[in-house]
Amino acid sequence: MENNDNLSGPSVLRTRDQARGEVERARLSADVHDLLHVLRRSPNELIPFDWVRHLRPSAEYQLGTQAIPTASIVGSVDRYREFDRYYLPKEPYLDERWIGVRSAQLQGKELPPIQVYKVGELYFVKDGNHRVSVARRQGQAYIDAQVIELNVAVPPEPGDTLKDLIIKGEYADFLKHTRLEELLPDHHEIKFTTPGRYDRLIEHIRTRKYYLDTKHSTDTPWDEVVCNWYARLYSRIVEQIRTHDVLKRFPGRTEADLYLWIMDHRYFLSERYGFDVGSEVAALDFSRHHAPPVLTRLGQQVKLLVNGGKLDEDLPLSALPEPT
DSSP: OHHHHHHHHHHHHHHHHHHHHHHHHHHHHHHHHHHHHHHHTOOOBOEEGGGGGGGOOOEEEEEEEEEEEGGGEEEESSOTTTBBTTOOBOSGGGHHHHHHHHHHHHTTOOOOOEEEEEETTEEEEEEOHHHHHHHHHTTOOEEEEEEEEEEOSSOOOTTOOHHHHHHHHHHHHHHHHHOHHHHOTTOOOOOOSSTTOHHHHHHHHHHHHHHHHHHHTSOOOHHHHHHHHIIIIIHHHHHHHHHTTOGGGSTTOOHHHHHHHHHHHHHHHHHHHTSOOOHHHHHHHHHHHHSOOHHHHHHHHHHHHHTTTOOSSOOOOOOOOOOO
16 A cells, blocks of 8 residues: 555656646747737637627526537636637646646546536636646547537627627627518628617618608508518618629628618719619719729738738728718
8 A cells, every 4th residue: 555655646746747847838838829919910818708798698508518629618707818719828826726637637537527608609618717728738629518508699709809799799689679580581691890780770671661651651560671671672782792793892891881881872872863873873883982992902901811801990991972
C-alpha cells in the first residue's frame, strides 16, 4: 500500500507540472490571438449570454445530458471576459483551476458534464468554463453537457455581434407581428444590416392596409394585407434587384436594405414626375445614381473580406434626395 502511494504521488506532481506548462502556452496563444484580431479589427471575445435576451426567447426545454460539439460553444453566462473566443484562458489567476482540470484529465479521472444553454445550434456555458477551455485546447471534438434549449424564432450564428443579435430580435418581433412564417413559409429572408428597420416595414404594411381598405371599402384582414404587401411590393422589388443584379453595387448590404431605399426613391420619382414610376424604374434609377463609386465599392469589399463578411460600420451611400 505504501509503495502504491509513493507511485501515485510523483504521478500527480508530473501531471500538474505538465498541465502548468500547457496553461502557460495557452495564455501565450491567447495573447497572439488578441494581437491578430486587433490587426484584423475583429472581435476576439466570447459572446455574453445576456445578449441572447435580444433574440426574444419564448420558452426553454431540458434536453438532458448529451455530447455537444466544442466548436459550437461560443459564449458564457458569467465568465465571458476570462477566456477569448477560442476559449483560451486570458488571465494568470485562472491557472490553478485550469491546471486542476487538466491534471485530473491526465490522471484519467472522469469529469462531470458541463451545463450549457443551447440557442439555435450554438451553446453558452452556464457551468464548466475551465473544462471547455481544456477540451478545446486538447482538440476534443465533443464534450458531455447538460443542455437547456432556448426557443428563438431567429437563431444566432457564429461571429454575431451585439448589433446582429439586436437586429435578429427585431426580426423575430416582425415575424410574430406579421405571422409571415405561417402565411408564407417560403418567403425571401428579410434581413437588415441596421437596427430599427422592421418598424418601417410594419408602417408599409399598415399603409397597404389603408390602401386596400379604401379601394374595397372594407376592413381587410391583417393576414390578407401581409400577403398582399409581400407579393405586390416586397417580393416584386426583390425580383427587380435580382433581375438587374443591383445588390452587387452595394457591398455589405441586403435585399431588405435596398427594398426600403428603392421604395423611398420610388416615392421621390413619382412625386417629381406626377405618376407612379413603378418598382423597376425606381430600382434601376436608384442603382444608377446612388451606388457608391467603383473605388469606394472595392474598398468596401476588401473590408468585408477582412471582417468575414460583416460590416464594421454603416457603409456610406451617395446622399439620397429627399422626397418633395
